[in-house]
Amino acid sequence: MRIAMNxxxxxxxxxxxxxxxxxxxxxxxxxxxxxxxxxxxxGGNGKVLVTGASGxxxxxxxxxxxxxLNADGPRPLVVDADQVxxxxxAALAAQPPLPESFLLYxxxxxxxxAESLARLPDILAAIARRPAADVSIIGHTDTMGNASANxxxxxxxxxxxxxxxxxxxxxxxxxxxxxxGERNPLIPTPDETQEPRNRRVEVTVR
Amino acid sequence: xxxxxxxxxxxxNARIGYVKTLxxxxxxxxxxxxxxxxxxxxxxxxxxxxxxxxxxLGLILKDNxxxxxxxxxxxxxxxxxxxxxxxxxxxxxxxxxxxxxxxxGVIARLKPDAVTVRTPTGTIxxxxxxxxxxxxx
Numbered sequence: 397m398r399i400a401m402n403x404x405x406x407x408x409x410x411x412x413x414x415x416x417x418x419x420x421x422x423x424x425x426x427x428x429x430x431x432x433x434x435x436x437x438x439g440g441n442g443k444v445l446v447t448g449a450s451g452x453x454x455x456x457x458x459x460x461x462x463x464x465l466n467a468d469g470p471r472p473l474v475v476d477a478d479q480v481x482x483x484x485x486a487a488l489a490a491q492p493p494l495p496e497s498f499l500l501y502x503x504x505x506x507x508x509x510a511e512s513l514a515r516l517p518d519i520l521a522a523i524a525r526r527p528a529a530d531v532s533i534i535g536h537t538d539t540m541g542n543a544s545a546n547x548x549x550x551x552x553x554x555x556x557x558x559x560x561x562x563x564x565x566x567x568x569x570x571x572x573x574x575x576x577g578e579r580n581p582l583i584p585t586p587d588e589t590q591e592p593r594n595r596r597v598e599v600t601v602r
Numbered sequence: 603x604x605x606x607x608x609x610x611x612x613x614x615n616a617r618i619g620y621v622k623t624l625x626x627x628x629x630x631x632x633x634x635x636x637x638x639x640x641x642x643x644x645x646x647x648x649x650x651x652x653x654x655x656x657x658x659l660g661l662i663l664k665d666n667x668x669x670x671x672x673x674x675x676x677x678x679x680x681x682x683x684x685x686x687x688x689x690x691x692x693x694x695x696x697x698x699x700x701x702x703x704x705x706x707g708v709i710a711r712l713k714p715d716a717v718t719v720r721t722p723t724g725t726i727x728x729x730x731x732x733x734x735x736x737x738x739x
Contacts, residue, residue, distance in 0.1 A: 429738050430735070431726065431733055431734070431735040432733060433733050434731075434732045436705075436730075437732065442710075442729045442732075444727060444728055444733055445727040445729070446724050449724060465737070466723065467723050469723075469724065470724060483734075484672060484701050484734040485672075486658040486673055487658060487672035487675070487701040487702060487703040488670070490623050490624075490658035490660040490670040490671065490672070491660050491668060491703060491705070492623045492662055492668060492670070494666075495662060495666040526622070527622070528622055528642035530620055569644075580687075602622075602662045
């Protein structure tokens with residue numbers, strides 16, 4: 397009985413040592429496959445949830461936290477910043493400039509407010525800064541008038557901005573004008589409501 | 603049925619993003635065709651992007667999702683729907699090997715459970731965030 401216990405104890409210790417060495421290897425050297433949550437460009441962070449082939453799940457929700465992506469599923473992992481830089485320096489450095497969005501407002505019809513007209517040079521500069529910019533232009537209206545007329549008005553506004561940018565020499569890879577009509581107000585209002593902040597075009601430069 | 607087939611086909615061939623940065627050699631494999639990637643190369647649904655030994659590449663998808671790849675990396679974008687007006691939102695990308703840096707775009711913001719990044723050993727569910735992932739050979 398005593399001998400059996402000793403042998404069980406030895407087996408336990410030996411398993412623990414193997415586990416400890418395994419943990420040290422993961423912490424000290426590059427693990428095979430892993431993921432690290434990073435802070436968002438605007439600050440703060442979201443979270444990720446990894447589901448392994450076996451159905452095993454693990455998540456991370458703090459920037460800097462990591463998961464080993466093992467064949468038998470994800471496991472919590474500690475990785476130092478130097479390791480992250482060694483493994484991901486090239487991928488991080490290849491990040492393109494983040495997309496920029498601009499909101500332009502209208503007097504009514506397709507005429508931009510003076511303030512918004514004055515923002516065009518900023519948009520042109522954002523396009524020129526990027527070696528391969530593509531641009532999307534989405535037109536919106538307030539809820540005055542019927543919905544289908546507003547689809548058309550939103551598109552006319554987006555097209556007007558596209559022509560203005562083209563006439564100022566913008567040459568992105570692609571410049572798409574589309575309309576959300578009155579369906580996507582910045583400020584929710586009842587139907588048939590004048591709202592200058594909803595008479596807008598959103599320009600995104602990627 | 604025919605109309606549906608045509609619509610699906612048109613969507614398959616649509617440009618879903620562009621290559622924005624490139625260092626070294628990378629290829630875009632589209633169906634049976636492989637071509638050298640350039641800054642400005644369009645990306646289509648199902649395309650596979652492969653970077654060489656000392657290469658890196660950055661791209662932006664239509665919904666402002668930013669993906670950048672380190673050397674010896676292979677990824678594909680297997681499902682992509684970006685039509686907020688129809689509430690059709692889906693991004694499913696895959697990393698087969700190498701290193702990937704991911705920054706969420708509009709799809710993740712509007713519909714958090716619509717974004718997945720698959721690795722050989724699991725599926726990463728993305729809840730509006732930025733992360734890096736490495737897949738060893």
